Amino acid sequence: MNEPNPALPVLSICCPLRDEGLALAAFFDRLLPVLRDIGEPFEIVCVNDGSADETLGLLLKIQAATPQLRVLDLSRNFGKEASLTCAIDHARGLAVVPIDADLQDPPELIMEMVRLWRKGFDVVLPQRVNRDVDSWLKRKTALWFYRLHNAIADAGASLPANVGDFRLMDRRVVDALKLLPERNRFMKGLFAWLGFRQILLPYAREARVAGASKFNGWRLWRFALDGLTSFSTAPLRIWTWLGLLIALIAFGFGLFIVVRVWLYGRDWPGYASLVTIVSFLGGIQLIGLGMIGEYIGRIYQEAKGRPVYVVRERYENEP
Ligand code: UDP
Ligand code: MG
Numbered sequence: 083m084n085e086p087n088p089a090l091p092v093l094s095i096c097c098p099l100r101d102e103g104l105a106l107a108a109f110f111d112r113l114l115p116v117l118r119d120i121g122e123p124f125e126i127v128c129v130n131d132g133s134a135d136e137t138l139g140l141l142l143k144i145q146a147a148t149p150q151l152r153v154l155d156l157s158r159n160f161g162k163e164a165s166l167t168c169a170i171d172h173a174r175g176l177a178v179v180p181i182d183a184d185l186q187d188p189p190e191l192i193m194e195m196v197r198l199w200r201k202g203f204d205v206v207l208p209q210r211v212n213r214d215v216d217s218w219l220k221r222k223t224a225l226w227f228y229r230l231h232n233a234i235a236d237a238g239a240s241l242p243a244n245v246g247d248f249r250l251m252d253r254r255v256v257d258a259l260k261l262l263p264e265r266n267r268f269m270k271g272l273f274a275w276l277g278f279r280q281i282l283l284p285y286a287r288e289a290r291v292a293g294a295s296k297f298n299g300w301r302l303w304r305f306a307l308d309g310l311t312s313f314s315t316a317p318l319r320i321w322t323w324l325g326l327l328i329a330l331i332a333f334g335f336g337l338f339i340v341v342r343v344w345l346y347g348r349d350w351p352g353y354a355s356l357v358t359i360v361s362f363l364g365g366i367q368l369i370g371l372g373m374i375g376e377y378i379g380r381i382y383q384e385a386k387g388r389p390v391y392v393v394r395e396r397y398e399n400e401p
Contacts, residue, residue, distance in 0.1 A: 090123075090174050090175065090176075091122075091123045091124050091125040091150070091174060091175045092122035092123050092124065092175055092176050092177065093117065093120065093122050093123070093124040093125075093175050093176075093177050093179065093192075093196065094124070094125050094126075094127055094173035094174060094175030094177070094178045094179065095113065095117070095124065095125070095126045095127065095179050095181055095192075096127050096129075096166065096169035096170050096173050096178060096179065096180045096181070097109075097126065097127065097128045097129070097169060097180075097181055097182070097183050098129050098131055098162050098165035098166045098168075098169055098180075098182075098183075099128055099129060099130050099131060099133060099137050099141070099165070099183050100130075100131040100132065100133050100137070100159060100162070100165070101133045101134060101135045101137060102133070102135075102137050102183040102184065103133070103135040103136040103137045103140055104135075105183055105184045105185065106137065106140045106141070106144070106183060107140070108185060109183045109184070109185055109189075110144055110148070112185060112188075112189050112190070113126070113181075113189040114148065116189045116190055116192055116193060117150075117189075117192070119193065120192065120193055120196055122196070124150055124175070125150045125151075125152055125173070125174065125175060126148070126150055126151045126152065127152050127154065127169045127172050127173050128141050128151060128152070128153050128154070128169070128183075129153075129154045129155075129156060129165040129166075129168045129169045129391075130153065130154070130155045130156060131156050131159050131160060131161070131162070131164070131165035132156055132157075132158040132159030132160065133159075138153070138155055141153045141397075142397060145397060145399075149399045152172070152396070152397070152398045152399075153396070153397040153398070154168055154169070154172060154393050154395075154396055154397075155393070155394045155395045155396075155397070156168065156391050156392060156393060156394060157392040157393070157394040158392075160390070160391045160392075163267040163268065163269050163308075164267065164390045164391040165391065166180055166247060166267075166269055167267050167269070167390050167391065168390070168391045168393065170256060170259065170260075171260065173256065175253070176252070176253045177196065177199050177250055177251065177252060177253070178250070178251045178253070178255075178256045179192055179195065179248075179249070179250050179251075180247045180248060180249065180269075181248055182246075182247075182248065185288060186287055186288055187208070187246070187248035187287075188285060188288060191208055191248075191283065191285055192250070194206075194283060195208070195249075195250040195283065196250065198250075198281055198283065199250050199252065202279070203252075203279050203280065203281045204251070204252040204254060204255050204278035204279045204280070205249060205250065205251055205252070205255055205273075205278050205279065205280040205281070206249060206250040206280075206281055206283055207242060207245050207249050207280055207281065207282050207283060208245070208246075208248050208249065208282075208283045208284075208285050209242065209243075209244050209245050209282045209283065209284050209285070210244040210245075210246070210284075210285065210286070210287040211244075211284045211285065211286055212286050212287060220302075223302065223306075225243075227306050227309070228241055228243050230310070231271075231306075231309055231310060231313070231314075234310070234314040234316035234317070235271075235310075235313040235314050236275075236313050236314060238274070238275055238277060239271055239274055239275045239313040239314075240274065241270055241271065241274050242274070242282065245270070245282070246270070247269055247270060247273075249273065251273075252278070254278070255276055255278050258276050258278075259272060259273070259276060262275075262276075264312070264384060265383055265384055265387070265388065265389075265390055266308055266311075266312055266380055266383060266384065267390060268305075268308045268309045268312045268313070270309070271309055271312050271313045275313070307376060311376055311377055311380055312380075315377075317373050317376070317377075318373060318374065318377055321370040321373070321374075324366065324370070325370075328363065328366070
């Protein structure tokens with residue numbers, strides 16, 4: 083732990099927001115008492131990620147009564163990973179806590195997280211003990227995703243189960259995170275890759291207080307692909323082995339036909355099987371090409387080197 087600079091906050095709460103107008107008041111009503119109880123100087127960095135509702139107006143209203151609130155307004159919607167990156171980039175505290183505004187991450191936990199941080203842990207990871215607020219499908223797909231990811235991810239990048247972005251990170255961890263140059267920011271994976279001294283803190287996840295989740299099936303699928311491609315090249319390499327296996331099978335089958343013709347003569351009605359095999363292999367090849375495309379697309383994104391987010395305006399009480 084570094085020596086606190088009295089001009090800077092000890093605790094930074096980082097909050098990405100998109101269309102959270104309905105949840106904001108309840109969120110601050112629960113967050114602020116916790117932060118006051120902890121008794122350390124704090125700041126709340128809220129990033130408005132291109133909300134179409136009254137989120138920004140409400141934030142500025144809350145800011146009038148809460149000078150510790152800093153608001154960054156992005157130029158459009160950049161997605162959760164980008165808005166969270168923005169919030170963390172601007173945080174100045176010695177400990178940084180990303181949290182969702184929908185109260186699915188209970189603010190009361192921050193007290194215990196700070197206590198564990200004071201004991202010397204660099205990362206305190208709240209871990210959900212229940213997922214019953216999620217639908218059956220979301221629970222199952224999440225479970226399969228974690229299994230697959232951890233089976234093929236690079237060493238060090240395996241994700242602890244049922245851990246989200248909600249966590250406490252020491253300044254050292256945040257500074258290290260900022261050194262990771264990738265634009266495709268799969269935050270959970272980046273956090274895990276960093277390592278540091280971690281401790282798990284079990285808690286019960288609640289349902290959203292208001293509004294709806296912004297992650298539908300398609301977005302979750304894209305998100306899962308981002309995660310897998312960021313931390314594993316197995317989906318690229320698998321085609322070599324699959325190709326080899328299929329070539330071997332084809333070779334064996336060819337031999338079988340030769341022997342059969344040799345023994346029984348040339349009578350092999352094969353139209354249906356031929357069409358099936360050719361179209362099956364065509365499909366396999368296209369999947370392989372598509373997988374390569376997923377990586378090339380991401381290489382292209384990285385090569386362009388565009389910023390992860392664009393800030394339209396900063397609303398802060400101090401410079
Ligand atoms: N969020 C964001 N930009 C987006 C989508 C979501 O900043 O494009 C924020 C959202 O306001 C919330 C957090 O990210 O504070 C988590 O989103 P959500 O609750 O919809 O995700 P879920 O809990 O369903 O995974
Ligand atoms: Mg949520």
